[in-house]
Amino acid sequence: MLSRVADSIYWLNRYVERAENIARFIDVNLNLILDLPSGPAQQWDPIVYTTGDQELFYQRYGQATQETVIQFLAFDRDYPNSILSCLRLARENARSVREVISSEMWERVNRFYLMVKEAAQQGPHLSQLHDFFTEVKLASHLFAGVMDATMTHGEGWHFGQIGRLLERADKTARILDVKYFILLPSLQYVGTALDELQWIALLKSASAYEMYRKHSRQHRINPREVASFLILDRQFPRSIQFCLIHADRSLHQITGTPADTWRDPSERALGRLRSELDYLTIDDIMEQGLHEFLDKLQLQMNHVGDCIYETFFAIRPLQPSESPLLSQRQAQLT
Template identity: 70%
Template sequence: MLSRVADSIYWMNRYVERAENVARFVDVNLNLLMDAPIGMQQQWDPLVVITGDQKIFKERYGEATADNVLRFLTFDRSYPNSVISCLRAARENARSVREIISSEMWEQVNAFYLMVKEAADNGSLSDLHSFFPEVKMASHLFAGVMDATMAHNEGWHFGQLGRLLERADKTARILDVKYFILLPEVSDVGSPLDDLQWIALLKSASAYEMYRKCQYRITPIGVTKFLILNREFPRSIQFCLLQAEESLHNIAGTVTGTWRTSSQRTLGRLRSELDYTTIDEVVQAGMHEFLDNLQSRLNDVGHKIFDDFFSLQTV
């Protein structure tokens, strides 16, 4: 019973967070194109790269045009990581544990899905400038309702764990894409276009205002340090790992009666290494290499969590 409930709450929150993150990426890109210099080539392929599903996209759509990417990431019901597919999966997971979660949580995730389904059924891409902010706000409402109406027991901690690991992964992905392929030419580094894209990256993580309150200038080093190593901003990788480790600690002690599970050791090792990592060391090692390794290790944490908790045989 515990294994089923934990799995459903964990994935319900991962899917809601994933839908929000997809909405963030696309919304920021739409706004970036409006602010970009006249004649600049539109870049939609990086949004597909962030998902890691370039092969699926190429097979189904071919060229990365605005319409193709928007439909793929938003309303493609056969693509499991589109906004509508994530919300459908989140609602199904919520349905399976309705006796555990609060009625307010179920009502919110159900309303969230129906809002996205109505937009998908209409099939129009013309109102997306208002649609994506609504997706982000609905995700925030779900997280707030969960915090306010669900007992903060192991079920709540599993939800937190799913949300935080998904968030850390997506922050790493958008940073990796920026460093690896986003700029069209090397000569654009340090240009106004470069600054515009770093600002867009911060906005995709709702980090622009908080970054400017901490630092005056937009610099590549400053932005990457803020999004990787800041211990106070809710969407930074280090903050996510700190909070995820705390939830995992509470889960392990309650569910297994031990404080030394394989997932704890894996997550704790990664979090502690970040504690003693400097941004200079990250740059020296290679930003792409560092972020690629980080994503692999986050995936390993997810596998260990499955082995420790979700694959348990009920007695």
């Protein structure tokens, strides 16, 4: 497969997943704000921090309010990680590989983009925002389902899976880090009803609340169990461990390298990260500090992404020793 094609399918899926996750964060916060007594900044600042682009936001918008944060994260044309920008970039990547993806995939991502574009032009009313973000999440699920059902599960499909799963793992780590490190206004709220409401919101942002309740035997939300579930659970499809396990499987399907071995830097980086999580317990994580662990984990996942780019997508000039024509010519002259 051409590196250009693999790169486009990888980012097509990564952008669609990113748009869905942003919609999750905003929608859950809209519901949470109805139950919490805190001021607007305490409710919307953390959502900006999940993006890692808080400096850009404050430079352009100043204060974090419901209106400014939703405009920035959902509809800002100049912010490359807004829902609108993500869908525009996803559509451009899909357009460039229309000969490889199925027509149903192209139709889905095109409709998805046009739906978000129309909402950005009209500026949905507050009462319509929940419906809009629900539509974004459903459109992302529909795209993933159409891709699974209509695209050959070969190299292209596996590159798409890797993009989707790495993006999902990154966003799960970010939202968990934000809750644990900066979301609570004061330590006095730890263990209170306010604290529990925010942990429930976190679980709902990952569509994990119901599965966590089935998994946990405790009546109250336990932060250690929530962290363990979202980081280490091997069966829940939005946990970090699950995402890395299946991304690693897709990577080995692409390279043909046997499982638990490596041949290139991307296999080594992803396999090493996955193996580290295999032998961790929540006690190990808490001992080193959840924020410190998640911060390091995000850096490692960024490194995995860089290795995948260098291994599969980067275009390098052909060296003379690598050219078969030059090699043949040199052989004739000697």
